[in-house]
Amino acid sequence: MELTPSAHLDTFARDQLPPPERWPHLLFELPELAAYPDRLNCGAELLDRTVERFGADRPAFLDGEGGVWSYGDLLDRVDRVAHVLTTDLGVRPGNRVLLRGPTTPWLAACWLAVMKAGAVAVTVLAQQRAPELAVMAEAARCSHALCDARVLDDLHAAAVPGLRITPFGGDGPDDLLALAARHPKPYEAVATAADDVALIAFTSGTTGRPKGCVHFHRDVLAVADTFSAHVLRPVPDDVFAGSPPLAFTFGLGGLVVFPLRAGASAVLLEQAGPKQLLAAIGRHRVSVLFTAPTAYRVMLDELGLGDAADGAAPDISSLRRCVSAGENLPEATWSAWYARTGVRLINGIGATELLHIFISAADGDIRPGTTGRPVPGWQARVVDHAGHEVPDGEEGLLAVRGPVGCRYLADPRQAEYVREGWNLTGDTYVRRPDGWFRYVSRADDMIISAGYNIAGPQVEEALLDHPDVVEAAVVGQPDDLRGQVVVAYAVVRDGVARDSVTAAALRAFVRGRLAPYKSPRRIVFLDALPRTPTGKLQRFRLRDPA
Incomplete structure (x- = not known):
């Protein structure tokens, strides 16, 4: 597929796209999808154009504690952060910026600022641990990170080479919010191509190795102009949560x-x-x-x-x-x-x-x-x-x-x-x-528990890092509340007690390496894992112990 000339100075993300013959066939049959211009910045479309249509005084974000950001407030803060990105931190169009923190208006503002600056957002969970963060940041070649000051430790522990970390919400002079206060608005959004990369979202496959899913500026608008516009059909007075x-x-x-x-x-x-x-x-x-x-x-x-x-x-x-x-x-x-x-x-x-x-x-x-x-x-x-x-x-x-x-x-x-x-x-x-x-x-071995995708092999690898674990297999088993729960079957070394104390220690060990929701709900100790004569693990026997 022929791509529009990029506005990115750092072309890493576009260079790592699959070859054209490996792309899916894309459909732009709806008039609104076919009408996207070649130059399109989704941050400007979602914020600046919305302010033009509906005004700056309407509420945009509420923080759950009584704080309200109007669209004008949001535009002002996003533009100030975008100035910090480009002027103070040296972010160039196409650079990958890792975003980490709990769900707050400031995290959303950082995402919008990254869009307007023409950079690429790599948003990760506040729960994810240092080894997980290191894998994703290095795969995306992140050069910068904006991180909620309350969850800095794991990101620092990830020790990602060359990653410049800027906290937000802290009290230091180099905090993002302190830097942003020094900059005026407005900020003119970078004129990105509609098919310039806007974000890389990571998901885990059945092997547990994260996959970076690359999405363009037009993709961000397309999901709003299909599912949201035609099925959800929101109105300006709606309040989302x-x-x-x-x-x-x-x-x-x-x-x-x-x-x-x-x-x-x-x-x-x-x-x-x-x-x-x-x-x-x-x-x-x-x-x-x-x-x-x-x-x-x-x-x-x-x-x-x-x-x-x-x-x-x-x-x-x-x-x-x-x-x-x-x-x-x-x-x-x-x-x-x-x-x-x-x-x-x-x-x-x-x-x-x-x-x-x-x-x-x-x-x-x-x-x-x-x-x-x-x-x-x-x-x-x-x-x-x-x-x-x-x-x-x-x-x-x-x-x-x-x-x-x-x-x-x-x-x-x-x-x-x-x-x-x-x-x-x-x-x-x-x-x-x-x-x-x-x-x-x-159709695969992914465990879906309470809406989280959990790759069993990734949890197995964490368990196998424990010195007392000889073998481990992780499967999902049905659960009325969560749909599935993570169940681990473990073979431990001779002399190690196969009891609730050991199980609790193993669960805590996994939580120290992976997001807590990936930790097994149950650990079952076995003498040996079920395998075929050639040594292949028979997962189906673990999924249905009966």
Whole structure:
């Protein structure tokens, strides 16, 4: 595919794109997608153009503690940070800037500033540990990092060669916010190409080695102009909230891109568990909610099964749109939520490789127990392992294509994900005769627990680093609350007690190396792992111990 001349002085990200023959076929059939100009900066489109359309006085971000940023405040702070990036820190268009911190308006402002400066955002979880951070920062060749001052330690411990770290939210003279206060606005956004790289989002594959998913400036707008515009259909008075962090593209879209594109506002919560979400809904009159099925199930327990006679139940009467993604939405959860709230859950499937949701349905289009239909601007089909479409009603691999496609950062696994121009998501689906798609299962060894993707082999590697562990195998097992939970089977050295004390020590060991949500919920000690005569691990026997 012919790319527009780049505005990037540092061309690393574009240079590491897959060869053109490995790209998926892209669709720009919707008029709004075909109308994108060759020069496009998504930060300016989401912020400057929105201010022009709706004014500067409307609320943009709420911090959950009573603080409100207007669109004018946000524009001022983003422009000041962009000045710091280019003037004080020497960030050049195309440089990769790592962003780390809990979900706050300042983290979102940093992301927008990176966009306007023409750099490439690499947003990572505040929970991730030094070894994980080192792998991603080095794979993306990050030159700079903006990090919440409260979570600096692991980033410093990662010891990434050449990485210049600037804290924000601290009290030092070199803190980003102190530097930003010295700069005036406005900042003229770099005139990036529509197909210049805007962000690299990392996901874990079944091997546990992170894959960098490369997305362009036009991709960021395309997910807003397809799923958000045609399925979610937000209005300027909407207030968004949700649980996914901004390091997940589910959260980036639902809490930053979609509300800004619509001129709406978002509540950005550092702690966004079900109880915190319920409190925020009532306090801020949240109307659009993004979270995983697990959270909806927990919130149902908090709400109770019937109307609260004493009036003590959380007030969620402001909700009009509730989006569920990150894992399969059980029909029972959909029905229970609808019965309790009167709100129809919008189910959806997305992928980091494709940036956001591409199959979904809303309102009268919803068929409980299905994911939905292809979002306008997208196509989907179910194929066999040879890539041939299977008849309706038969299980197969989900294949999709649209205005955004998988482009891994210098990774041979591109050939596995993209075949014959289609993106194969790794999910098993059935297409019903009426055109709706029903989820069956994951087609690989990825564990999906409470909306988090967890690669079993990565957890195995962490366990095997412990001196007492001889062998380890990690699988997902069904769980009513989380969908799946991480279960580890371990063989330990002679003389090591196979008891709860050792299990707790191993779980703590993993938490010290990986994000806490990846730590096994259970550890089962075995004499030996089940293997074939040739030595291959038989995971299926561990997934179903019976």
